[in-house]
Amino acid sequence: MAISIISYFKIPKLSYRVWKVWHRNMDVFMKTFKVNFIPPFLEPLLYLFALGFGLGTYIEGIEGISYPRFIAPALIAISIMNSSFFECTYGSYVRMYYQKTFDGIIATPLSIEEVITGEILWGATRSLINTTIMLVVIAFFGLIDLRYSLLVIPLSFLAGLLFASIGMCFTAISPNINSMNYPTFLFITPMFLLSGTFFPLSILPASAQYFAIAFLPLTHVVSITRALTLASPSWFMILNLVWIIIASLVLFVLSINLMKRRLIV
Amino acid sequence: MNSAIANPRITNSIIVAEGLEKRFDEFRAVDGVSFNVRKGEVFGFLGQNGAGKTTTMKMIQCVSPRTGGRLEVFGMDVDTHQQEIKKLLGVAPQENNLDPDFTVYENLMVYSRYFDIPRDEAKEIIEELLDFFQLSEKRDTLIEKISGGMKRRLMLARALVNKPGLLVLDEPTIGLDPQARHLIWDKIKSMRDKGNTIILTTHYLDEAERLCDRLVIMDHGKILVEGKPDELVREYVGTNVVEAENNPEVKACLQRKDMKYEVVGDRIQIHTNNPHDITSALLEECHLGFITARSATLEDVFLKFAGRKLRE
Numbered sequence: 328m329a330i331s332i333i334s335y336f337k338i339p340k341l342s343y344r345v346w347k348v349w350h351r352n353m354d355v356f357m358k359t360f361k362v363n364f365i366p367p368f369l370e371p372l373l374y375l376f377a378l379g380f381g382l383g384t385y386i387e388g389i390e391g392i393s394y395p396r397f398i399a400p401a402l403i404a405i406s407i408m409n410s411s412f413f414e415c416t417y418g419s420y421v422r423m424y425y426q427k428t429f430d431g432i433i434a435t436p437l438s439i440e441e442v443i444t445g446e447i448l449w450g451a452t453r454s455l456i457n458t459t460i461m462l463v464v465i466a467f468f469g470l471i472d473l474r475y476s477l478l479v480i481p482l483s484f485l486a487g488l489l490f491a492s493i494g495m496c497f498t499a500i501s502p503n504i505n506s507m508n509y510p511t512f513l514f515i516t517p518m519f520l521l522s523g524t525f526f527p528l529s530i531l532p533a534s535a536q537y538f539a540i541a542f543l544p545l546t547h548v549v550s551i552t553r554a555l556t557l558a559s560p561s562w563f564m565i566l567n568l569v570w571i572i573i574a575s576l577v578l579f580v581l582s583i584n585l586m587k588r589r590l591i592v
Numbered sequence: 593m594n595s596a597i598a599n600p601r602i603t604n605s606i607i608v609a610e611g612l613e614k615r616f617d618e619f620r621a622v623d624g625v626s627f628n629v630r631k632g633e634v635f636g637f638l639g640q641n642g643a644g645k646t647t648t649m650k651m652i653q654c655v656s657p658r659t660g661g662r663l664e665v666f667g668m669d670v671d672t673h674q675q676e677i678k679k680l681l682g683v684a685p686q687e688n689n690l691d692p693d694f695t696v697y698e699n700l701m702v703y704s705r706y707f708d709i710p711r712d713e714a715k716e717i718i719e720e721l722l723d724f725f726q727l728s729e730k731r732d733t734l735i736e737k738i739s740g741g742m743k744r745r746l747m748l749a750r751a752l753v754n755k756p757g758l759l760v761l762d763e764p765t766i767g768l769d770p771q772a773r774h775l776i777w778d779k780i781k782s783m784r785d786k787g788n789t790i791i792l793t794t795h796y797l798d799e800a801e802r803l804c805d806r807l808v809i810m811d812h813g814k815i816l817v818e819g820k821p822d823e824l825v826r827e828y829v830g831t832n833v834v835e836a837e838n839n840p841e842v843k844a845c846l847q848r849k850d851m852k853y854e855v856v857g858d859r860i861q862i863h864t865n866n867p868h869d870i871t872s873a874l875l876e877e878c879h880l881g882f883i884t885a886r887s888a889t890l891e892d893v894f895l896k897f898a899g900r901k902l903r904e
């Protein structure tokens with residue numbers, strides 16, 4: 328039993344070749360880059376108008392912050408989550424199962440570990456690209472403090488690694504592409520609503536707060552992003568960061584081993 | 593790695609398999625096969641669907657771990673030297689896995705990157721390959737817009753971008769029309785003439801006979817027989833086959849004359865090196881409805897070994 332659990336956490340052997348998989352995905356992305364840049368541009372606008380400036384006119388402000396300023400960092404954090412999670416679930420699943428792209432690549436000197444790592448790095452890159460665009464759009468509305476907000480860009484890559492790894496774990500265990508709907512509805516959607524995104528965690532019962540901090544990755548990403556865009560750093564950020572780093576490492580290694588189990592027969 | 597290739601033991605043996613085995617749970621897809629592929633030859637694996645050919649290829653490609661036996665490629669163990677071996681292989685799997693997000697040219701370019709081939713060198717190689725495989729006109733076409741034969745040719749071209757020391761072609765002409773097959777055969781032959789070492793699998797007898805210097809016939813995960821196509825034919829069948837109608841009268845006559853025959857479907861076959869005498873003897877003494885004599889082919893060998901199980 329103990330041995331079988333350890334086998335899910337074998338440290339993968341990696342080389343610079345992981346970037347070749349990243350490069351392949353980047354090439355495909357650039358072929359249609361104009362289309363790819365539209366969602367991160369439009370999404371914050373839609374949310375800001377509907378929730379921030381629409382619904383927000385009925386809200387006094389939260390903890391002394393206007394509602395649009397309160398949700399702006401949450402929109403960025405949600406985008407970090409969605410970009411990498413969906414890239415490494417539906418995107419990776421299509422490349423793995425329908426396009427047989429992984430099969431093609433592992434016939435070259437690349438190993439399956441390197442392919443999956445390249446996919447996860449690419450997922451994180453999607454988060455970074457979308458975050459950068461959103462920051463520009465949101466900054467345009469004057470909703471973020473530019474002193475610290477640029478730090479959200481490296482954060483988006485780190486948090487992107489986390490959600491990419493989570494996505495890849497689900498990809499590894501999904502029997503078919505439709506079953507990816509379960510993590511979307513049971514995990515991503517609740518997180519979207521309950522991670523201190525559109526209302527502060529503090530209004531939830533204490534047990535729910537602890538649950539969110541212990542198990543909902545988005546909570547930590549929202550928390551840091553908000554601290555940065557509001558330029559109000561706190562010691563709590565360290566906890567958030569440590570949580571994200573540890574969870575990323577563990578889930579990254581787990582996703583690779585799950586994928587090996589699926590693909591090496 | 594270079595020292596491994598320079599090793600004299602390996603210069604003649606590109607692949608050494610001994611008692612190689614692959615189990616899926618209890619099922620033995622490859623059941624203790626031994627073979628030896630030499631430098632510069634085309635080595636074939638002939639067998640029906642499910643014989644274990646693809647599984648064998650995947651073990652050679654280092655993508656599917658063996659469950660027993662020994663397997664060395666370029667003198668290196670496939671378990672411990674995956675990356676070094678894969679660098680030297682060119683693989684065209686049974687199922688096309690071209691990258692649909694890219695054009696013909698981009699497919700080759702992206703693939704050459706996986707092998708660390710410098711861009712300028714890759715450009716040159718790719719131009720040559722496009723030309724050789726008659727794909728130059730389609731260079732900027734997306735994969736889904738080219739024909740099945742072109743896809744197969746592009747798979748071969750892709751397998752050659754790294755100038756491999758061993759080509760692994762799994763069912764290179766599966767599902768193609770006769771014209772497209774001939775074109776691919778031509779290409780494989782000229783690759784052989786350039787000194788490439790090639791292993792290929794096929795369930796087409798004519799393909800095996802045409803292309804292979806040596807081959808094994810596989811069935812149910814085992815190797816039934818190994819040799820050169822013409823030698824196999826001579827050894828196990830003879831130069832010719834005389835065929836007659838399968839009816840009791842003919843059988844009785846043959847038994848009377850103490851002649852050995854095989855029943856293949858609605859026909860009776862007599863394997864022989866002397867078709868002339870047999871034909872005239874049969875015509876005179878057995879009252880045959882129809883009779884033909886023809887050269888023996890690999891198909892006769894195949895049916896002799898694998899055919900019985902086929903009829904079961």
Ligand SMILES: Nc1ncnc2c1ncn2[C@@H]1O[C@H](COP(=O)(O)OP(=O)(O)O)[C@@H](O)[C@H]1O
Nearest residue numbers: 592616621639640641642643644645646647648
């Ligand atoms: N991943 C697998 N799991 C279980 N059985 C498999 C797997 N791959 C192949 N087989 C079985 O192994 C046998 C040999 O398959 P294969 O090597 O593909 O044959 P061939 O290429 O000669 O047609 C078949 O019976 C096939 O169903």
Ligand SMILES: [Mg+2]
Nearest residue numbers: 645646686763
């Ligand atoms: Mg096969």
